[in-house]
Each structure stands twice: as C-alpha cells, then as structure tokens.
Amino acid sequence: MIVIMLRAFLLYFLVIFSVRLMGKRQIAELQPSELVITILVSNIATLPLEDVTIPLTVGIVPMLSLVCLDVIMSYVTLKIPKVRKLVCGSPKIIIKDGEIDQKALADLRFSLADLYEGLRSQGTFSVQEVQLAIVETTGKISVFEKFEARNPTNADLNLQGSSLAPPEVIISDGKVIDAALNSLKIGMGFVEKILKEEKLDVKGVFLMTMNKNAEYYIVRKEKK
Amino acid sequence: MKRMILALSVIAVLVCGSLLSLFLLKNRSAEIIEYTDRIFELYENGEHDKALNEASELLEYWDKASLSLNVLVDTDRISAINSSVYRIGPLIETGCDELTAEIESIKANAKWLYECEVPVWYNVF
Structure with missing residues (x-):
C-alpha cells in the first residue's frame, strides 16, 4: 500500500x-x-x-x-x-491603458480570438475601453474599464439609499428554516402571525422570503 | 486548521496502515516459504506421509491467510499461489517430479507478494 x-x-x-x-x-x-x-x-x-x-x-x-x-x-x-x-502561477496583465501586451499574450498562448472572447464575456467589446485586463491564475480574464466606459454607480449619481441584505428563505416547501429565523432575529410567532393574516399555515407555503425590514414574499403551494 | 489536522491525521493513519500491511505481507510470505521448505525437505527425505500432512497444514493456513491478503493485494497475485498450493498434495501422493517446480513457484510468488509492496525506487517507478 x-x-x-x-x-x-x-x-x-x-x-x-x-x-x-x-x-x-x-x-x-x-x-x-x-x-x-x-x-x-x-x-x-x-x-x-x-x-x-x-x-x-x-x-x-x-x-x-x-x-x-x-x-x-x-x-x-x-x-x-x-x-x-x-x-x-501568477496573474498576468494583458491590456494596460487600452494597449495589448503582445508579449504577455504570446507567453500565455492567447490568440486575439481568445482575448476578445474573454473581454466580451466581461461585457467589454473594445480594447480601447479597457484600463486593465488581467488573466487570473484560473485562466479567467478580469477587466477594469476606463473611466469613460465604466457604468456609473449609485455613488457617482449621488443616489441615497441603504445597503440592505438580500431577503432570506424562511419557509421552503412547507418547512421552516430555523437558521434564517435566527439570522433575521424573529420568532416563529411572528411568522405564524403573518401566515394567519394571509390565511395560510406553514404546510401550505411553498416559499416564503423576508428581509431585515420584515418585508416578505409568499408563494403558495399548488394543490395536486 | 481543523482540516489540516484531519488531513495530517489521515496521512498518518495511511502510513501506519501501509506499514502494518507490509509487515503482514512479510509475515504471511515468510510463513508460506517456511511451509514449502519443510514440505520439500520431508519429501526429499522420503517422509511422504509427513510431507502430505504438512501440505494439508499449508492448505489450511493459506485458506485463512488468503482472506486477509485479498484486501491488500490484487486477486491475480493471490490466485497464482492458490493454484500451486492446491496442487502440492496430489503431487506428493503421486510422486510426480513437478513437485519441485510447484514448490519453487509458490516460493517465488510468495516472495513477490511481499517484495512488490516494499517502497523501493524500482517498485515506485
């Protein structure tokens, strides 16, 4: 052995x-x-x-x-x-300031078709729009676009809002997920109260999600 | 870190298991070689009954040993010894001159059973 x-x-x-x-x-x-x-x-x-x-x-x-x-x-x-x-291995820069590093590309044995395929998969269609493109150790291409090509963020547009965690699944196919209740810091009584208002019981719920603001969404179970 | 400790523990268990299996194989093959040497010696001295008795003891021992060996080595290597062990008794009874060859075959296969598990470069590559 x-x-x-x-x-x-x-x-x-x-x-x-x-x-x-x-x-x-x-x-x-x-x-x-x-x-x-x-x-x-x-x-x-x-x-x-x-x-x-x-x-x-x-x-x-x-x-x-x-x-x-x-x-x-x-x-x-x-x-x-x-x-x-x-x-x-280590990540390699293949585009800098919109210019292709042909030597790096040859070292990696990346053809232009491969490069463009990678850029397109990142939503970039022009090399000139790229500030920096890096081939990661996994072979994936990461792209950082130039300022003029970058999408504006909420901060750029001065939009106000709070960062809220995505809603969590608290009932899945008629079963309560305790971990989600603990995460949202709510008790079963609170869920039952909502279900009562909706004239439902736990077993009749296919999906129930809730966020930190207690905004919920319910999908009823279809009758077979 | 837990995963690392678990991995190191598994490696340690595998190394211990491997060494234990090596020890077991060495023991089993040495035992078989001893049996075959005794059988041959008795047969050469004309003590056929005693040789026959020893052969049936070898058969009994082999039946038990082959069970544990099946877990450690390929069935092909075990069946090579198996067929020879079963032929020894009838060969002694008939006084066939193939006995020597059969005994040598068991010894070589038993030796091989252990030797090809020894961690030396020619076994690894």
Missing part, C-alpha cells in the same frame, strides 16, 4: 506540472491543483469499481492520499507565497 501511496503523490506532482505546463487557457475556472485532484480522483475511483480483482484499498489509499496532500498543499501555498506562485 505504501507503494500505491508514493505513486499517488508522484502522480499528483506530475499532473500539476503537466497542467502548469499546459498553461492558463487550459484550466478555465479551476486552480491547477483542484483540476489535478478532479482528474486523478475520478480516474482512481473507477479502477476498483470496474475491476473486482482490484482490492478496494487500492482505490481508497491513493484517493485519500491525494485529497490529504491537496489540503496540505493548499495550506503550504497559503503560508508560502513562492510555493503558491509555483503551483498556481
């Missing part, structure tokens, strides 16, 4: 190396180590499943080894930035 464990550890680093070698554009959304775990665990799990002559321990040992190694690696990358840079 210790051989399997060592092999699993070796494979982990090997696949991380391969994924890092492939570059950011291959990753899309996942961190390299997460992608490695996804690839390896899914493959390892199928081995003892497909072949009954392989003991289950042959699947369990590498799987647990890899997952634990990943937890340890994520802790190490958190504590040591150099390791993080090595495993996850």
Whole structure:
C-alpha cells in the first residue's frame, strides 16, 4: 500500500506540472491543483469499481492520499507565497491603458480570438475601453474599464439609499428554516402571525422570503 | 486548521496502515516459504506421509491467510499461489517430479507478494 501511496503523490506532482505546463487557457475556472485532484480522483475511483480483482484499498489509499496532500498543499501555498506562485502561477496583465501586451499574450498562448472572447464575456467589446485586463491564475480574464466606459454607480449619481441584505428563505416547501429565523432575529410567532393574516399555515407555503425590514414574499403551494 | 489536522491525521493513519500491511505481507510470505521448505525437505527425505500432512497444514493456513491478503493485494497475485498450493498434495501422493517446480513457484510468488509492496525506487517507478 505504501507503494500505491508514493505513486499517488508522484502522480499528483506530475499532473500539476503537466497542467502548469499546459498553461492558463487550459484550466478555465479551476486552480491547477483542484483540476489535478478532479482528474486523478475520478480516474482512481473507477479502477476498483470496474475491476473486482482490484482490492478496494487500492482505490481508497491513493484517493485519500491525494485529497490529504491537496489540503496540505493548499495550506503550504497559503503560508508560502513562492510555493503558491509555483503551483498556481501568477496573474498576468494583458491590456494596460487600452494597449495589448503582445508579449504577455504570446507567453500565455492567447490568440486575439481568445482575448476578445474573454473581454466580451466581461461585457467589454473594445480594447480601447479597457484600463486593465488581467488573466487570473484560473485562466479567467478580469477587466477594469476606463473611466469613460465604466457604468456609473449609485455613488457617482449621488443616489441615497441603504445597503440592505438580500431577503432570506424562511419557509421552503412547507418547512421552516430555523437558521434564517435566527439570522433575521424573529420568532416563529411572528411568522405564524403573518401566515394567519394571509390565511395560510406553514404546510401550505411553498416559499416564503423576508428581509431585515420584515418585508416578505409568499408563494403558495399548488394543490395536486 | 481543523482540516489540516484531519488531513495530517489521515496521512498518518495511511502510513501506519501501509506499514502494518507490509509487515503482514512479510509475515504471511515468510510463513508460506517456511511451509514449502519443510514440505520439500520431508519429501526429499522420503517422509511422504509427513510431507502430505504438512501440505494439508499449508492448505489450511493459506485458506485463512488468503482472506486477509485479498484486501491488500490484487486477486491475480493471490490466485497464482492458490493454484500451486492446491496442487502440492496430489503431487506428493503421486510422486510426480513437478513437485519441485510447484514448490519453487509458490516460493517465488510468495516472495513477490511481499517484495512488490516494499517502497523501493524500482517498485515506485
């Protein structure tokens, strides 16, 4: 079993190396180590499943080894930035002040089509409108538009209002969610009073949401 | 941090389990090799009845040992020994000259059972 464990550890680093070698554009959304775990665990799990002559321990040992190694690696990358840079890479600026950094683009092996696809997915259709575009370690492009292209915020328009937390689901399919009641600091009696006003009982509610201002929304359960 | 402690604990358990399994494999394979050596010695000395007795003891031991070995190693490696162990008794009874080959085969497979689990570079790569 210790051989399997060592092999699993070796494979982990090997696949991380391969994924890092492939570059950011291959990753899309996942961190390299997460992608490695996804690839390896899914493959390892199928081995003892497909072949009954392989003991289950042959699947369990590498799987647990890899997952634990990943937890340890994520802790190490958190504590040591150099390791993080090595495993996850670092973000790269590809557009600055509306100008494309062609060298960075070539390093990342991003074509113009890839770049425009990334920009469009962020709602930007022109390179000139971009103040800064960064390719994140996950391969995603983050865009910061120039002042003239940026949407005005409420603060820009001097609009007054309060920041209110979104409404919480307090009844879901006839069941009261205690955590939501605690979060809103209301008791069951308050909910029952509202339901009484609406001529409903808890079981007759499909969805009930409420915000901090006690504004609620109810969807009745459809009769079958 | 809790997750980290849990991960380290799991790794520790896996290492201990691996070492324990290695110890178990070493024990089992050494025991099998000892049995086969005794059988061969008795057979060579012309004590066929005693050799037959020893062979049935080996069979009994193997039946129990193979159960725990099934959890640790591939069934293929166990069945390789299994078929040879079951053939020893009839080979002694008939005085067939294939006995030596069969015993050597059991010894080699039992040795291999342990050796391919030893964490050395040629097993890892």
